Amino acid sequence: MYNTDVVTTAPTSGKVWTGNDIRDKKMDKDILKVGQYTTVSFEPKTCTGAIAPLFVPPMDAVWRAFIVLVQTTQFWAAVSTTLMTISQAYLIAVVLGILIGFLVTRSNFLVQVLEPVVSGLFAIPITLFFPLFILLFGIGPASKVAYGAAYGFFPIALNTIAGLAGVNSHYLNAARSMGLSSFGTFRHVLFPAAFPVILTGLRIGFFICFASVLGGETISSVSGVGRNIALAAELMEPARMYAWIVVVIATALVLNTLVSMIENRMRGH
Amino acid sequence: MSLTQIEVPQTRALPRQPRRQFQRSAQIVWTRRLLVFGVLAMWEVWARLAGNSELIAPPSSIVRALFSDVLSDAAIRGAIMLTLFEVVCAYALAVMVGLALGLAIGSTSLTRRSMFPIILLLYAIPQVILLPLFTLGFGIGPAAKIAFGFSHGVFPVLVNVVAGMRNVNPLLLKAARSMGARQSDIIRNVTFPHMVASFFTGLRLAMTMTLLGVILAELYVSTAGVGYFTKLFAETFDPAPLFALIGILALMAIGLNEIVRTIERRFTRWKD
Numbered sequence: 068m069y070n071t072d073v074v075t076t077a078p079t080s081g082k083v084w085t086g087n088d089i090r091d092k093k094m095d096k097d098i099l100k101v102g103q104y105t106t107v108s109f110e111p112k113t114c115t116g117a118i119a120p121l122f123v124p125p126m127d128a129v130w131r132a133f134i135v136l137v138q139t140t141q142f143w144a145a146v147s148t149t150l151m152t153i154s155q156a157y158l159i160a161v162v163l164g165i166l167i168g169f170l171v172t173r174s175n176f177l178v179q180v181l182e183p184v185v186s187g188l189f190a191i192p193i194t195l196f197f198p199l200f201i202l203l204f205g206i207g208p209a210s211k212v213a214y215g216a217a218y219g220f221f222p223i224a225l226n227t228i229a230g231l232a233g234v235n236s237h238y239l240n241a242a243r244s245m246g247l248s249s250f251g252t253f254r255h256v257l258f259p260a261a262f263p264v265i266l267t268g269l270r271i272g273f274f275i276c277f278a279s280v281l282g283g284e285t286i287s288s289v290s291g292v293g294r295n296i297a298l299a300a301e302l303m304e305p306a307r308m309y310a311w312i313v314v315v316i317a318t319a320l321v322l323n324t325l326v327s328m329i330e331n332r333m334r335g336h
Numbered sequence: 337m338s339l340t341q342i343e344v345p346q347t348r349a350l351p352r353q354p355r356r357q358f359q360r361s362a363q364i365v366w367t368r369r370l371l372v373f374g375v376l377a378m379w380e381v382w383a384r385l386a387g388n389s390e391l392i393a394p395p396s397s398i399v400r401a402l403f404s405d406v407l408s409d410a411a412i413r414g415a416i417m418l419t420l421f422e423v424v425c426a427y428a429l430a431v432m433v434g435l436a437l438g439l440a441i442g443s444t445s446l447t448r449r450s451m452f453p454i455i456l457l458l459y460a461i462p463q464v465i466l467l468p469l470f471t472l473g474f475g476i477g478p479a480a481k482i483a484f485g486f487s488h489g490v491f492p493v494l495v496n497v498v499a500g501m502r503n504v505n506p507l508l509l510k511a512a513r514s515m516g517a518r519q520s521d522i523i524r525n526v527t528f529p530h531m532v533a534s535f536f537t538g539l540r541l542a543m544t545m546t547l548l549g550v551i552l553a554e555l556y557v558s559t560a561g562v563g564y565f566t567k568l569f570a571e572t573f574d575p576a577p578l579f580a581l582i583g584i585l586a587l588m589a590i591g592l593n594e595i596v597r598t599i600e601r602r603f604t605r606w607k608d
Contacts, residue, residue, distance in 0.1 A: 069542065098350075103344075140591055141520075176364070176367075179364045180364050180367045180368050181368075181371075183368070184368060184371070184372070190589060190590060190593055191586045191589050191590070192544060192547050192548045192551060192585075192589060194548050194551045194552055194555065194580045195551060195566070195585045195586060195589075196576065196582060197555055197557070198566045198567055198569070198570030198571075198580075199570065199575075199578070202391050202570050202573070202575070202578075203391055246452065274462075275462070276464075277462060278462035278464055279463050281464055281465055282462070282464035282467075282552055283465055285464055285465065285468070285556065286467075286552065286555050286556050287555075293464070293465065294467075296465050296468055297467075297468050297556075299468070300468030300469065300471065301468070305472075308468060308469070311465075311468070312463070312465055312466065315461075315462065315465045316461050316465075319460055319461050319462055320457060320460065320461070323457075323460045332579060
């Protein structure tokens, strides 16, 4: 879209082409001008000036690409693949994280042995192991589920350990001495006391999971939103790429607001 | 009578207490070592007996590959140095820009309240979706990796600097100002020492994020660097050097993290 604009403005501007170098200069100038015009009206993140103007399409082109994109079945297929991947990965991360966090905190000794191991492992970027996930689980959604689950697991497990191990032992002793059953202790003392910390872990885990699934899809995948963004970039279709990016950013912002609303409401109790 | 009753257990308990604690912590450390060793041993046995040699390598052959294939290859050594260079450049840029912007945004209530929500919104965006854009803008060379690492690292620094500046006791600021301190004096002697804990949290997070950004960019597209070789080994089903390379990167992550923590300890010593 943008390319054709430049090519048509170059000959109609009245100059005769005398050679390739002059034409190139002219084109460069035009590209620069259009680039300046569009970057001013575009999102601040692309305004850094470091990104070549050729890759910053005009906003209406992005809008048109978005309209076209939403009407394709490919769009909805990609979105549903990614959403399925994220929800599976998050579900695995939540179940494993809370379960392991709970089991570890059953004994003080285990907490002291394992907590540094888990937090040490979390310091290593799991992205390093991404080629391994591809190797083990293939290039389809399964490797992204595993990758996202591995990334989301650590904050959830660490916060569950921190939350459950941090409960004041006086409360537990009081509950026990007043004859509360072990399930009752968990239901009325342990869980409510640890809940805010676990909730923070769940929130961090969700966004890490979200970002890592998209990242995995961008780096190497055959389907999903991330793959489509990379594909649009590789095919030099900036308008479509920006349309995808806008979709993801909007989703991220909506999810962020939603999650903090849920968190505030749950904390209110 | 009652006096001796109280004193006797105390004098007997004092020398015993540290020893018991020492025994306990030694027990914990040894259990942890045993656990790690046990996992490695199980991995070794399982990989030798039942593992698919195209996917999983036993630890012993990983160590062998580390010296025979990875460290002896000049190209891979160059790749490790390149990745280290990219991480250091991106990190230095992220810290400088993050600190400067953070100080500017956090210095007055107006700038903080107007700009900080925008920063937080940008921080919430999964930046990895902009990765193709970075490649388009900066090419497939080290510049794109540095830029992408920077974009990951700058936000934790910025957010933590602003948050740390907010936590400085306003009484101290008022006192410094009423005693005639200039803005630069206040930042140097009041604000900075008090936001140092929050700042270093940001620095540590930024180190992890910068490394993440650089490696993501290298895995996405590259012609050199560690990411290129990890991808190469993974795609040619050669797990032993792959694991060795991952091990080197993990050591690099831990080493860089430790450097930041050492500096942090030096700067927060005044608080103890």
